[in-house]
Amino acid sequence: MNPELFPKFSEELEIVDNKMGEVQGVPLPEATCEIWEQIYNFQAREDDILISTYPKAGTTWMQEILDLIVQGGDVEKCRRAPTYDRHPFLEAVAPKPVPSGLQLAEDMELPRILKTHLPVQLLPPSFWEQDCKVIYVARNAKDSMVSYYHFQRMNRGLPDPGDWSTYFSTFLAGDVTWGSWFDHVLGWWEAKDQHQVLYIFYEDMMENTRREIEKVMRFLGKELSEEVLEDIYHHTTFQAMRENPMANYSSIPSFVMDHSVSPFMRKGVVGDWRNHFTVAQDEIFEKEYWRRMEGTNLTFRTQQLG
Numbered sequence: 193m194n195p196e197l198f199p200k201f202s203e204e205l206e207i208v209d210n211k212m213g214e215v216q217g218v219p220l221p222e223a224t225c226e227i228w229e230q231i232y233n234f235q236a237r238e239d240d241i242l243i244s245t246y247p248k249a250g251t252t253w254m255q256e257i258l259d260l261i262v263q264g265g266d267v268e269k270c271r272r273a274p275t276y277d278r279h280p281f282l283e284a285v286a287p288k289p290v291p292s293g294l295q296l297a298e299d300m301e302l303p304r305i306l307k308t309h310l311p312v313q314l315l316p317p318s319f320w321e322q323d324c325k326v327i328y329v330a331r332n333a334k335d336s337m338v339s340y341y342h343f344q345r346m347n348r349g350l351p352d353p354g355d356w357s358t359y360f361s362t363f364l365a366g367d368v369t370w371g372s373w374f375d376h377v378l379g380w381w382e383a384k385d386q387h388q389v390l391y392i393f394y395e396d397m398m399e400n401t402r403r404e405i406e407k408v409m410r411f412l413g414k415e416l417s418e419e420v421l422e423d424i425y426h427h428t429t430f431q432a433m434r435e436n437p438m439a440n441y442s443s444i445p446s447f448v449m450d451h452s453v454s455p456f457m458r459k460g461v462v463g464d465w466r467n468h469f470t471v472a473q474d475e476i477f478e479k480e481y482w483r484r485m486e487g488t489n490l491t492f493r494t495q496q497l498g
């Protein structure tokens with residue numbers, strides 16, 4: 193971390209809090225639950241763009257793509273601040289003196305790009321009232337589980353995940369922060385038919401990033417040249433983002449996120465679950481997966497891509 197670039201972190205932070213509470217049965221950070229009324233009553237504006245995801249679905253990747261589309265491909269403008277300052281995380285409450293997501297959003301220049309991990313039923317209703325455009329990114333459950341496991345290992349703001357086999361059961365039971373993967377992806381899948389929601393898959397982004405960037409561009413009603421689209425693509429590859437301190441979370445001090453335990457930009461692939469799941473776990477997973485997903489037309493790819 194460079195304290196000159198990120199002066200707020202050079203001040204003393206309060207102890208990192210990793211306690212959980214819940215709102216309507218959904219596990220959320222305790223600090224979020226404490227100001228839940230304020231979060232739920234957040235006033236969205238019609239020109240707000242919201243990125244919604246279950247954790248570890250490719251949120252940061254989409255944030256970088258969206259920012260570049262809105263900035264007309266101006267890479268330097270996207271280096272103005274770290275990703276978490278450019279795109280307020282609605283329900284995030286960080287240790288003081290770091291401002292909360294709500295504060296950041298209120299102080300932000302318009303138009304705003306906001307981030308949330310809230311399941312659809314907990315989204316502040318003003319987003320629907322204002323008919324905001326929402327981009328939802330979904331990632332297959334197996335890779336989401338693996339990515340979330342490593343994130344909980346490195347992020348002191350979340351509960352310690354325990355060992356892999358413990359975490360496997362915890363995740364499958366939906367006992368993780370922001371709740372069940374199944375409820376999340378299915379809830380937002382339904383919402384896309386009633387609202388302006390573009391539902392994008394991490395696996396599609398891996399397969400053909402350019403195609404998905406253009407999809408987002410059209411959804412936002414923007415027109416960008418081939419050259420600009422190519423620049424966006426190059427600036428948002430895994431490699432480029434891993435090396436970009438404004439995208440890779442390296443500015444967060446190590447007592448909050450310890451990148452030596454597991455980097456935020458970890459692998460960025462489809463199919464890493466094969467390096468974690470035992471044969472027995474895969475059987476248990478498949479059974480639960482089809483119990484929950486049967487009868488929906490929402491499908492995911494889990495094989496290696498890209």
Ligand SMILES: Nc1ncnc2c1ncn2[C@@H]1O[C@H](COP(=O)(O)OS(=O)(=O)O)[C@@H](OP(=O)(O)O)[C@H]1O
Pocket residue numbers: 245246247248249250251252253335338339340342343428429430431433456457458459460461464
């Ligand atoms: N450009 C690009 N290309 C491919 N993959 C990428 C990219 N940027 C981020 N990632 C991967 O996305 C995972 C992090 O997800 P999120 O950004 O949703 O995390 S968070 O919920 O906001 O904490 C995390 O996945 P894993 O590597 O599997 O852990 C990141 O590596």
